[in-house]
Amino acid sequence: MKRYETIYIVNPNLDADSLKEVVAKFSDIIEKLKGYIVKINEWGKKKLAYEVKRFDKGYYILVDFCGLPGTVKELERNLKLDDRILKYLTVKIDEDVDPGDLIGKEDEKEERIEESNDESFEEE
Amino acid sequence: MPFDHKNKRIFIKHKTCRFCADPSLKIDYKESKTLAVFTTERGKIIPRRISGNCARHQRMLALAIKRARNIALLPFTTAKIRMKQYREF
Numbered sequence: 001m002k003r004y005e006t007i008y009i010v011n012p013n014l015d016a017d018s019l020k021e022v023v024a025k026f027s028d029i030i031e032k033l034k035g036y037i038v039k040i041n042e043w044g045k046k047k048l049a050y051e052v053k054r055f056d057k058g059y060y061i062l063v064d065f066c067g068l069p070g071t072v073k074e075l076e077r078n079l080k081l082d083d084r085i086l087k088y089l090t091v092k093i094d095e096d097v098d099p100g101d102l103i104g105k106e107d108e109k110e111e112r113i114e115e116s117n118d119e120s121f122e123e124e
Numbered sequence: 125m126p127f128d129h130k131n132k133r134i135f136i137k138h139k140t141c142r143f144c145a146d147p148s149l150k151i152d153y154k155e156s157k158t159l160a161v162f163t164t165e166r167g168k169i170i171p172r173r174i175s176g177n178c179a180r181h182q183r184m185l186a187l188a189i190k191r192a193r194n195i196a197l198l199p200f201t202t203a204k205i206r207m208k209q210y211r212e213f
Binding site: 007009048049050052058062087088089091 | 153154156191193194195196197198199200
């Protein structure tokens with residue numbers, strides 16, 4: 001299984017409910033195709049570097065997930081069809097990943113950061 | 125004097141690769157602010173001979189900038205104002 005990262009830009013004029021619906025829709029697509037979502041990060045409304053479909057702002061959403069090449073193909077096909085999506089980009093992060101391991105590792109990393117923070121406080 | 129050597133020297137500042145010198149610096153296409161340092165005002169990628177990056181990091185940087193452009197974090201060009209003027213006619 002491979003690890004991917006997809007960023008998609010949603011129409012900034014949508015209300016909170018339809019925004020949630022969009023996120024849920026694409027999360028469902030990933031999960032239906034045997035993918036595992038590691039995390040969803042909403043960056044919020046950001047100014048675009050150039051106009052996309054006559055919009056100068058966009059709502060950025062980052063999805064980190066594990067899946068097969070077919071998962072990405074289907075996800076991108078759906079992103080392309082949806083009018084509310086302005087732009088999308090998928091990047092492969094890791095070639096061979098076991099999704100079960102990944103969730104454990106993420107927790108460890110966070111713990112380590114917390115630990116190191118505590119140490120620095122003590123030194124001060 | 126046909127050539128001003130004093131002015132020429134001002135542009136040569138960084139001789140070492142910043143990413144090799146500090147391994148904690150990471151090249152990520154999502155961090156547009158870091159990438160913007162390595163682009164000109166017009167949005168072009170600054171060449172290696174000026175930025176001083178090593179070949180490996182320059183390649184990684186170029187890829188990251190191109191990805192950032194694709195998702196509208198960085199501009200392809202800053203001729204945006206001109207395009208708007210055309211539209212008004």
